[in-house]
Amino acid sequence: MARPPADPDRRRERAHRVLDAAAELILRWGYDKTTIADVARAAGVAKGTIYLHWKTRELLFAALLRRERVATLEEVRRAAPGTLRELVGAVAAEVMRRPLMRAVLLADTDVLGKLTTMKRERPSDPGQAEALNRMLGALRKHGAIRPDLTDAEHVSVLTSVVFGFLTAARLTPEPYRVPPERLAELLADTAHRALEAGREPSPRDARAIAEAVSAYVGHVAGVAGRKLESALEGQLP
């Protein structure tokens, strides 16, 4: 829209305040029952103000989800994972303490309501897949992951395991329940044992591996961050 700014900083702060309100409301009532008026009231602005940031309700929530994604990825980046295990562990720990991120990953219709389908319809960025393949290639080359599995198999196992641990947290019968932090460790450990090669890599390989993981996280976080910037200005992708 190229809305003429107030003070850019204050404008940005206000956008975040609105998103904070939206985040709380969507978790409490779900997308379908969260109205713009509600969000405006909770954020302490007028309804019209929200439309100065985003042209539609949908764009507002798109920005919210992108922000959540970026926050998650930034935390992961901060953890500076240097192996697949550490990467999975960092992602798991972060996602488990972020109900909104979890809702998105699990396509929780209670929270996402009609957004659920839209999200799924949107084809994931081919660049993301490419970055993933690049990391897998590097990990394979430097002996970090099992050579007897194809890329498709690695991805299948990884998504299955991650998805399973995230869902099963609420699904496991009572007496066997395990606290989320411990679950994150177990998830990382499972991914490690299922996918990583047994042998210790040489220091040289270890450095290359850490580099590949870091580059992957950096790339994904970078793309997400850039998308967030436009989303905060009301634009779509």
Place this chain on the structure above:
Amino acid sequence: MARPPADPDRRRERAHRVLDAAAELILRWGYDKTTIADVARAAGVAKGTIYLHWKTRELLFAALLRRERVATLEEVRRAAPGTLRELVGAVAAEVMRRPLMRAVLLADTDVLGKLTTMKRERPSDPGQAEALNRMLGALRKHGAIRPDLTDAEHVSVLTSVVFGFLTAARLTPEPYRVPPERLAELLADTAHRALEAGREPSPRDARAIAEAVSAYVGHVAGVAGRKLESALEGQLP
């Protein structure tokens, strides 16, 4: 009900024919939209005849699900798994080719409709948990599973992984898809690496382990089989 039999064998055969029809219809239309009249027509009997077997619609479908469970477990028993890995592999392979069993395990509301909640409400037999604990205890004692994990952690990891692989089959992005049989292998392999101890057990231990696994499967299949018998006669548990 203690319904006086026709010829018991023919009676039993007819019950199975009705369940066959019900199985096909519930998968095609879901529980909510599958009527007794439909089932009767598809099975080639009159509606009243169905009520000679089961007092209510719910009992009919309870019998159907029990039968599916028994069929699955019998196949697993036939595979004669002697390790945790083989057990998981057999279960996975069998469940993956049984859409109804999968729907039950995943609580698929499209298929199970209003049955979904009922199933979940029903507290699982404490005997089942006890049998599972018994097997875990034996596996632990004979060094088959990792001693650094608690029972709760073993169960959490196992359910997470199984659940994840079963769901993620339909969830993994297109280019990475892997055929179900291969997925079952990968699932077994993942459970193996995540939960089983690294060292080869002694022949003596291996025998005890196989015995524990076999006893577990035998117990579960046995209980399920007995429940099926009464379910086929229209009784509840």
Place this chain on the structure above:
DNA sequence: CTTTGACCAAATAAGCGTATTCGGTCAAGA
């Protein structure tokens, strides 16, 4: 004795007009 299908009450769906809510706009005011 066994099986059937017409039959009934209860639940569910369909129709429909009304009331309310909500996303989005914009003239007025700060």
Place this chain on the structure above:
DNA sequence: TCTTGACCGAATACGCTTATTTGGTCAAAG
């Protein structure tokens, strides 16, 4: 220039009546 909230049309929710379907029964037929 930026913010607001009254305002509008569209969509959704609601209430209510009617029509259809469906689980379950049972007298009659086989």
